[in-house]
Amino acid sequence: MKQERLAAPPSSELDELCINTIRFLAVDAIQKANSGHPGLPMGAAPMAYVLWTRFLRHNPATPDWFDRDRFVLSAGHGSMLLYALLHLTGYDLPLAEIKKFRQWGSKTPGHPERGATPGVETTTGPLGQGFSNAVGMAIAEAWLSARYNRPEHSVIDHFTYCLVGDGDLMEGVTAEAASLAGHLRLGKLICLYDDNRITLSAATDLSFTEDRAARFAAYGWHVQTVNDGNDLIAIQAALEATRTETYRPSLILIRTHIGYGSPHKQDTFEAHGSPLGVEEVRLTKEHLGWPVEPAFHIPDEALRHFRLAIERGQQEETEWSGRFTNYERAFPELAEELRQVIAGELSVGWDTLIPVFAADPKGIATRVAAGKVLNAIAAQVPQLIGGSADLDPSTHTALTGLGDFQSPTVHTDDHQGATGGAWDYSGRNLHFGVREHCMGAIVNGMAVHGGTIPFGATFLTFSDYMRPALRLAALMGLHVIHVFTHDSIALGEDGPTHQPVEQLAALRAIPNLVVIRPGDANEAAVAWQVALEMNNRPVALILSRQNLPTLDRAIFAPAEGLQRGGYVLADVTGGHPDLIIIATGSELALALAAREKLDDHNIRTRVVSLPSWELFDEQPQEYRDEVLPPHCGKRIAIEAGSPQGWHRYLGIQGEVIGVDRFGASAPGEIVLREYGFTVGNVCECVLKLLEWGKD
Structure with missing residues (x-):
């Protein structure tokens, strides 16, 4: 002292x-x-x-x-x-x-x-x-x-x-x-x-x-x-x-x-x-x-x-600078790392550790993929520290082997934390307990302090508990990352209390908050890269509970398109599409399946992945018009959430397949089917829209 x-x-x-x-x-x-x-x-x-x-x-x-x-x-x-x-x-x-x-x-x-x-x-x-x-x-x-x-x-x-x-x-x-x-x-x-x-x-x-x-x-x-x-x-x-x-x-x-x-x-x-x-x-x-x-x-x-x-x-500052100089002589590598984290810089080459996921029709949940990314990069991003509101096993946000942040005076039977590390303030796993609101406010405090990139995790529906803190993070332009899993009615049996409907629209309504809902494992990986490089505003990652197919990027456009908020995932060969299908998250695979079915009916469709409205809206108009050409006004958006806000991308001849009521308790695939998230319903909506356009 x-x-x-x-x-x-x-x-x-x-x-x-x-x-x-x-x-x-x-x-x-x-x-x-x-x-x-x-x-x-x-x-x-x-x-x-x-x-x-x-x-x-x-x-x-x-x-x-x-x-x-x-x-x-x-x-x-x-x-x-x-x-x-x-x-x-x-x-x-x-x-x-x-x-x-x-x-x-x-x-x-x-x-x-x-x-x-x-x-x-x-x-x-x-x-x-x-x-x-x-x-x-x-x-x-x-x-x-x-x-x-x-x-x-x-x-x-x-x-x-x-x-x-x-x-x-x-x-x-x-x-x-x-x-x-x-x-x-x-x-x-x-x-x-x-x-x-x-x-x-x-x-x-x-x-x-x-x-x-x-x-x-x-x-x-x-x-x-x-x-x-x-x-x-x-x-x-x-x-x-x-x-x-x-x-x-x-x-x-x-x-x-x-x-x-x-x-x-x-x-x-x-x-x-x-x-x-x-x-x-x-x-x-x-x-x-x-x-x-x-x-x-x-x-x-x-x-x-x-x-x-x-x-x-x-x-006092001069005295501290002298102490830092002595510290730098004794521990040059540690001092350089400290300078780096204070400056908010990422280490050179950290992004080379981001995993690439092989194509897999069975796939994995984006919460699982994001957890793999988090653990792959954690060692090279030493200022990354955070945890969940008692949901690490479900949000996949535990940093394996990096210890728990706990008071050195606290003891358990084996003197070990939940992730296997000794009780110590140097641990990088924070345990907020069932306290979502303070989790949001605490990570804000960590960010304004400096020297950390904090993250917090919970289910998307419980983002409502955190809204005041989310709003203040956006107002201040803080580099905080929020991981929100269990992102739709597809989470299933827990029912409507846990199934988010209006939360995506509510988060998108917060100015300066970047919301990203990746559609497969590789989009989840790029989403983490965006979140870590976005050093002047908060980011919310919206992740699925259920498995999603990992798309074959040799066939479809690279996932790096997520960095621009939206991109053409699959397109027609020559000429113009008859209709554009826009989707985010888990509905991306549904859009591609519907496209394949529509192709059998000689209906030419473009599929656009639009995981982040905020990033897409910040792109030059020329790029946005390339992705969503003004001359192609027939568009359908698919997202298992409130349709509110979607019409900005659909024009006068657009429809939204969304959720405008609360969910239900049943296995996720059944809930999705009953709410119209099926290939058959998407195709039917497309056919109706094309017929309407002929009148």
């Missing part, structure tokens, strides 16, 4: 001046915008001040310095607290941006957005997401330190701090993540709870009266309570205590007063989500001894004190 920074004297007039500077920067910005949440910044300013000036290791001049401590404002509605801290400590966030809070094009949006503001680690606002991201960051730090640190050479060694509110702790995703964090004993995760007991509409007494301290203690957390949110000495002591608690994550419950200092709105829900109002701002400033004018007043003495963060940060 590195040397800790010497703390400043616990409390002084300067401290009070600095805390009020934070408060009134927030109040003035919110009042100018006539929009925002002043209550949290006013109440939580003391705890944030102590953390940022006495504990947090960061360099405002280099916001992405890798061994910095991470700070997450999970209660993202209090964004002006974070913006005030970033401006005051010297980040590239000038006062002019503070004055443009919540305005078009500013660096100070209503809730913190990764990429919009220097120093913002992750996008927060939907409550509970930031907390769960912080768990992911702590997992990433623990894994990287276990993999790369060596005795006398500690180059990954930092804390993750998170400020949470009452709403965060009410959310179910927080319960999931807190339970897992306690199990994993993430001792470098520290959460400060702004315990103001007020929500947007009322006091928490109406809906939230459990013993929060006892709950987190039961999860396995180190829990402390500070009874006065303005007691800097107590806050500092509590934070110091977390540094010695290495085997449990920490929660500090700090009793605060929302809207602190406001004569009429302190401790009321009116301070939560609306500006104080011109008159109340004046009264609050007078009450706390602050100049009423000018707005956005920053005392020189306070600014000088905050800006010490620049010099401290530079010193």
Whole structure:
């Protein structure tokens, strides 16, 4: 463990001046915008001040310095607290941006957005997401330190701090993540709870009266309570205590007063989500001894004190760079690998390990093929780490022989993990338990931390549990990979509760999320290649439970066409097709079988594989017109899911063979037959469409 920074004297007039500077920067910005949440910044300013000036290791001049401590404002509605801290400590966030809070094009949006503001680690606002991201960051730090640190050479060694509110702790995703964090004993995760007991509409007494301290203690957390949110000495002591608690994550419950200092709105829900109002701002400033004018007043003495963060940060980063240089001399190969994973680069030649599957009419499920690909490349993609929501045997996402990520203090009868590796933070198999929502949020946190390419796996129908995290991953452009298996009604006997229908359409509706539904083993292999190379947006791989024929690529077009989202799989010889059949996933083989049958009727068809709408839509118009020629308007799409969205590819003379109702419990082949996914029904639909076109 590195040397800790010497703390400043616990409390002084300067401290009070600095805390009020934070408060009134927030109040003035919110009042100018006539929009925002002043209550949290006013109440939580003391705890944030102590953390940022006495504990947090960061360099405002280099916001992405890798061994910095991470700070997450999970209660993202209090964004002006974070913006005030970033401006005051010297980040590239000038006062002019503070004055443009919540305005078009500013660096100070209503809730913190990764990429919009220097120093913002992750996008927060939907409550509970930031907390769960912080768990992911702590997992990433623990894994990287276990993999790369060596005795006398500690180059990954930092804390993750998170400020949470009452709403965060009410959310179910927080319960999931807190339970897992306690199990994993993430001792470098520290959460400060702004315990103001007020929500947007009322006091928490109406809906939230459990013993929060006892709950987190039961999860396995180190829990402390500070009874006065303005007691800097107590806050500092509590934070110091977390540094010695290495085997449990920490929660500090700090009793605060929302809207602190406001004569009429302190401790009321009116301070939560609306500006104080011109008159109340004046009264609050007078009450706390602050100049009423000018707005956005920053005392020189306070600014000088905050800006010490620049010099401290530079010193801390310089000291770390020296340690890294020594590490590099001692372990050059390991250091080079670490540089590579921090930069988000893949090793040269990793893709040569992607297997090619031989043609096989019996074939294999794409979930099985994808699992084979995953294990073939894992050794050459060291930053690839992930797991499933208790479904490894079904999703085929276990990394064989690469160990389980588990606390070294956890023991089983044989001291072995589920995949045969010793209990260790260096293991690459994450076990999320039956916790889909936190799995999505945790892999987001791992991605924003850096140094990892995380993946999570579950059944496609349960992607609904993860939707808020999926949406935020897409919003942030994170390199995360989601493996969704059991992709249709074909999964069979488990019935409609487990058979996805609307999920594909719902995922495709998320901007910036790449959805890929491969149609055979080789498309699954290319899909993994695309997912690993897609470093600026999340990817969802949609995989089958049932076996699919492995197509003979000597006859049909190469599977690499998947890289463009869609491609001509089989075509007519000379001339134009009478009709185009478009399919994805398991229905690709059905489309080819129907094509063969239609050929007996002298109906010339082109089959297009369209595994990814997003990738296809990004291709030049010329290419898209080559695949789906405008002059060939008769088209049929086949997909065992909701037809919603398909008409964009079909024109006015198109039909969709899809699923517009829930599934049923029966063997998969019977369900498919009863829902019309047969060669006979496809051919009948084609004949009707061609007859309709003659009228």
